[in-house]
Amino acid sequence: MSRDRILQAVRAAQPEALPLPDLAPLQTLPKTPALADFTATLDFIGARWRRAADLAEVAAALAAERPDGAAWASTVPGLAGSVDLAAIADPHDLGDLHAAVLPGRFGVCENGAVWLDETALGPHRVLPFIAQHLVLVLSARELVADLHQAYARLGAPDTGFGLFLAGPSKTADIEQCLVVGAHGARSCTVWLLGEPA
Amino acid sequence: MVTTHPTAAHDFLNDPKRAAWHDQTLWMVRAKRDRMAATVPEWEQLRETAARIKDHTLSRLSEYLEQFSARAEANGIQVHWAADAEEHNRIVHGILQRHGVRRLVKSKSMLTEECHLNPHLEAHGIEVVDSDLGERIVQFKKEPPSHIVMPAIHLKRAEVGEVFHEHLGTPAGLDDAQALTEAARQHLRGHFLGADAALTGVNFAIAETGGFVVCTNEGNADMGAHLAPVHIACMGIEKLIPKAEHLGVFLRLLARSATGQPSTVFSSHFLKPRPGQEMHVVLVDNGRSRQLGRADYRRSLACIRCAACFNTCPVYRRSGGHSYSYFIAGPIGSILAPNVDRQAHADMPFASTLCGSCTAVCPVKIDIHAQLLKWRQEVVQAGGTGRLKPLALKLTGFVLRRPRLYRLAGRLMRRFAPLAQKLGLDPWTRHRDLPEPPARSFHELMQQQRRP
Numbered sequence: 001m002s003r004d005r006i007l008q009a010v011r012a013a014q015p016e017a018l019p020l021p022d023l024a025p026l027q028t029l030p031k032t033p034a035l036a037d038f039t040a041t042l043d044f045i046g047a048r049w050r051r052a053a054d055l056a057e058v059a060a061a062l063a064a065e066r067p068d069g070a071a072w073a074s075t076v077p078g079l080a081g082s083v084d085l086a087a088i089a090d091p092h093d094l095g096d097l098h099a100a101v102l103p104g105r106f107g108v109c110e111n112g113a114v115w116l117d118e119t120a121l122g123p124h125r126v127l128p129f130i131a132q133h134l135v136l137v138l139s140a141r142e143l144v145a146d147l148h149q150a151y152a153r154l155g156a157p158d159t160g161f162g163l164f165l166a167g168p169s170k171t172a173d174i175e176q177c178l179v180v181g182a183h184g185a186r187s188c189t190v191w192l193l194g195e196p197a
Numbered sequence: 198m199v200t201t202h203p204t205a206a207h208d209f210l211n212d213p214k215r216a217a218w219h220d221q222t223l224w225m226v227r228a229k230r231d232r233m234a235a236t237v238p239e240w241e242q243l244r245e246t247a248a249r250i251k252d253h254t255l256s257r258l259s260e261y262l263e264q265f266s267a268r269a270e271a272n273g274i275q276v277h278w279a280a281d282a283e284e285h286n287r288i289v290h291g292i293l294q295r296h297g298v299r300r301l302v303k304s305k306s307m308l309t310e311e312c313h314l315n316p317h318l319e320a321h322g323i324e325v326v327d328s329d330l331g332e333r334i335v336q337f338k339k340e341p342p343s344h345i346v347m348p349a350i351h352l353k354r355a356e357v358g359e360v361f362h363e364h365l366g367t368p369a370g371l372d373d374a375q376a377l378t379e380a381a382r383q384h385l386r387g388h389f390l391g392a393d394a395a396l397t398g399v400n401f402a403i404a405e406t407g408g409f410v411v412c413t414n415e416g417n418a419d420m421g422a423h424l425a426p427v428h429i430a431c432m433g434i435e436k437l438i439p440k441a442e443h444l445g446v447f448l449r450l451l452a453r454s455a456t457g458q459p460s461t462v463f464s465s466h467f468l469k470p471r472p473g474q475e476m477h478v479v480l481v482d483n484g485r486s487r488q489l490g491r492a493d494y495r496r497s498l499a500c501i502r503c504a505a506c507f508n509t510c511p512v513y514r515r516s517g518g519h520s521y522s523y524f525i526a527g528p529i530g531s532i533l534a535p536n537v538d539r540q541a542h543a544d545m546p547f548a549s550t551l552c553g554s555c556t557a558v559c560p561v562k563i564d565i566h567a568q569l570l571k572w573r574q575e576v577v578q579a580g581g582t583g584r585l586k587p588l589a590l591k592l593t594g595f596v597l598r599r600p601r602l603y604r605l606a607g608r609l610m611r612r613f614a615p616l617a618q619k620l621g622l623d624p625w626t627r628h629r630d631l632p633e634p635p636a637r638s639f640h641e642l643m644q645q646q647r648r649p
Contacts, residue, residue, distance in 0.1 A: 184416025
């Protein structure tokens with residue numbers, strides 16, 4: 001069996017055990033998350049951001065800006081989309097989705113990433129990738145300064161899938177020219193609700 | 198006789214404008230990396246920590262592999278083990294065959310490039326579509342990637358336009374990056390929606406959870422993996438890290454080092470297949486356990502494939518990825534390739550100035566330039582540099598041991614070296630001029646000084 005052969009070869013080749021470094025010095029750096037840092041990073045990575053007092057304000061803005069007849073899905077509690085995700089059995093049927101509105105768990109100030117996992121994605125993991133436009137709704141209080149704080153907060157991820165999403169999809173594979181809208185969303189708007197902590 | 202790096206670089210250097218563009222563009226990426234690193238005050242602490250996590254993991258790799266595979270299986274992932282490239286290809290093909298897969302959509306995986314998976318599958322009648330934009334471009338052109346992060350960096354916009362005109366029917370002469378990318382988006386969307394299976398690489402596999410992380414900017418790995426009924430993730434056994442919290446260290450380093458971004462757009466954490474989906478992980482050795490046993494070269498397995506060493510390397514920037522005999526070019530490729538086949542890639546460790554810039558930017562602190570030097574010594578000892586070079590060094594040694602002969606040689610060189618350059622006898626001066634030789638040697642100047 002290759003499994004045993006590989007493990008045996010690795011066991012024979014690996015050196016004496018070296019210690020695992022302690023992450024505490026990195027995890028305990030005195031850093032405080034700040035809304036201004038988060039929004040500055042969002043600007044830098046090409047994501048849009050807006051602030052709202054509550055969900056009703058977001059709903060009103062989305063309703064006003066949505067093109068007529070555009071299909072959109074939402075997994076944000078209290079904000080219904082035009083598409084019933086639970087009624088869709090095959091994720092391929094989401095191919096024409098104009099926008100997806102998703103609840104972010106928290107944002108990371110240093111890189112503009114927002115954590116989303118299956119509790120936020122609903123029944124279809126492909127949702128944040130297949131939609132033409134992405135709207136993330138996040139409480140302005142839910143911020144961490146860096147990824148060390150982010151993983152401390154997450155612990156070991158326990159849903160089947162989760163991701164840090166930082167802005168719209170992009171590529172610079174043609175002559176290093178930055179183009180927004182590669183295979184995933186063409187735009188990413190982060191709504192920050194309420195006042196920061 | 199293998200093709201040497203200077204010979205292979207000849208074509209690239211025939212177009213000085215393009216060579217200069219390549220050099221400047223990669224230097225711009227390096228500068229972006231520097232600016233990003235400077236925004237993180239604890240950058241050096243991060244590099245040091247990352248290096249030590251990797252060293253620890255490699256020292257207990259067998260245990261972490263067992264832990265990872267047990268957890269992954271408990272999560273419903275099917276784990277496969279491949280001792281070499283051939284077995285890897287057989288396993289992947291076997292999975293695809295069981296599902297009657299005709300169309301496979303792939304995201305970036307240097308490992309499948311290493312194993313030559315695409316031709317293997319195509320020979321069995323499976324259509325393979327590389328979905329990373331740069332990879333799709335070079336796939337159309339039937340070329341290998343010239344850079345592991347920016348696969349089509351050797352091509353100009355207009356050339357991409359020609360390729361797309363031929364394969365995607367875009368208007369002739371189209372050279373707008375936005376329009377070309379849009380055409381690729383539409384074309385590949387069709388493939389994502391039509392694929393029977395998806396294959397991705399793996400950036401990090403976590404022993405503690407049995408999950409793995411895939412990073413992209415385009416979203417192509419996720420578009421494939423979450424639509425297709427079968428997801429196969431292929432990884433070298435060195436991709437393991439012990440715990441999820443270690444991702445904090447590596448994800449902070451990866452995108453900043455690679456492209457000067459604070460994060461890739463998508464850092465996707467796969468833990469379990471979605472309901473009704475099959476998820477496979479293929480763990481591949483293919484020479485890695487051998488490299489692990491070579492103390493001098495072991496740390497090359499810590500590489501996280503950011504390509505910062507490519508972007509900073511004065512030789513890579515000025516010669517292009519296709520000048521190297523291995524599909525991973527640049528400094529890291531030049532220490533990985535001789536492990537695979539020392540004879541075939543004997544020239545790669547010499548495609549370096551040993552300036553050490555690669556080592557200085559490496560986010561996991563691999564001593565790349567020191568390993569290049571060690572490989573050179575091995576290659577020379579094995580007679581891999583031909584007869585001329587050792588002979589020249591012997592002659593130099595002979596002269597240096599004899600002061601009178603040395604002074605005579607110096608006089609002759611001052612006289613005739615410019616002539617040798619004019620006659621094109623010295624390959625070193627093909628692309629550069631010798632400085633004007635001084636009229637007198639240092640020795641003569643000293644003697645003059647001593648005179649009262």
